[in-house]
Amino acid sequence: MAAEPAPSPAGLTDPTVLWAGATARLAAGQLMEAVPLAKLALQGAPDDPRIAVLGRDVGLALFNASLWEDALPWLTRAAGQEPGNPVVRAALDRARLPDYLPAEVTDPRSGKRLERYSPREGDGYIYVIDVVGTCNLRCPTCPVGNTELRPRGFMDMPLFDQVLEKIRRESPSPSPVINLFNWGEPLLHPNLPEMIRRIKALGMRAHLSSNLNIKHGLAEVIAANPDELKISISGFSPETYSRTHARGNLELVKANMRAVRAEIDKSGATTRVWAGHHIYKTNQHEMAPLKAMCDELGFGYSPMAAFYMPLERVLENLEGRENPRDNGIVAELLRTPGEARAAAALGRSDRFDCELRFNQTVINHDGTVALCCTVYEAQNMLGVSFLDEDFAALEARKYEHSFCDRCIASGSQYVPAELEVITAHLQPAAVVDPT
């Protein structure tokens, strides 16, 4: 006897049932299930005001999940229906490919056309100027702690001024973000306040990331009013902190967090301050107390899974080669590099370009240029000074660098996830029951 066809889920074509199902899934945070139901609801009743609201909420939920390319059609529709909604407008503006970026590029090494997207790391072109070529700490997840140290030094002011002037002339975006750090602690630089002032005088944005293990100069830095200060922190007890921020002093960090608040109040600085909490298996219980302190001080708080760097050590780890200098830290990560790559692969296709080469230029303290912010070793620099070649020539050098081949082959490039790719892995069934 022939098998009976499986009955369709009740209400599959009824927009009201679909709307209710999608709304409930969205409220439960089940974005993957909500989206196909919302699409069906929209097809069935495009003019229903309840479904218009649902579409807006789907767009914002996709945006908040960093699925910006999937969010775009929903946000575009919502902006048409609610032109005065500032939240929708801001999300749409951020999710759109900015005007200064070409939509595609041909990778000269593979011959493939790769799509660009709105960069996640910043809403303008990013110049990383590593003004201090080293750090006072030795974190085992960082090349300063787990790799043989490269030559150290501070960028001098004449070089800094020339770099800044060249950025002013050729930046793709009118107000680039200047990160004054990469593998160095910027607050060690004696001229940091003046550097911040010069960046801002040129209409650019000055961003800092600091471990806050410093004893002098904080007041002057805050008075210079950097646009952003990220406090990079791991544990929130001396035991966990001293392991993952090796050589660091948590009490000094806490005192400096309070000093930052006081200096902002005194100077009227408008700096956005936030703590980036690096989460390991060993410090998950410390999120609440650090968040409480940030709340008290009026700082943002963003927990993030700690990751292993630099990229050279990541690729070795993926190839099964251990690093004797990492002090066993890989076992304490929430995800090993291999697990992180496997998880990322579930959401990505190979159609996108890496934003660390299309939206970023990294300048070392001696003026040389790195392939991207994740690499550390001499062979992964571009072999030229930033002042010696124009933007197009430096970008060409990045696209010709063979290390990107190895990075891309391992799935380590920086590209966004896509809903369809995630759904294909998580949800083999074609139909979601709306009830």
Ligand code: SF4
């Ligand atoms: S504080 Fe930052 S730059 Fe310094 S060693 Fe740690 S991770 Fe590296």
Ligand code: SF4
């Ligand atoms: S593909 Fe990899 S090595 Fe190349 S720029 Fe991107 S992250 Fe860096």
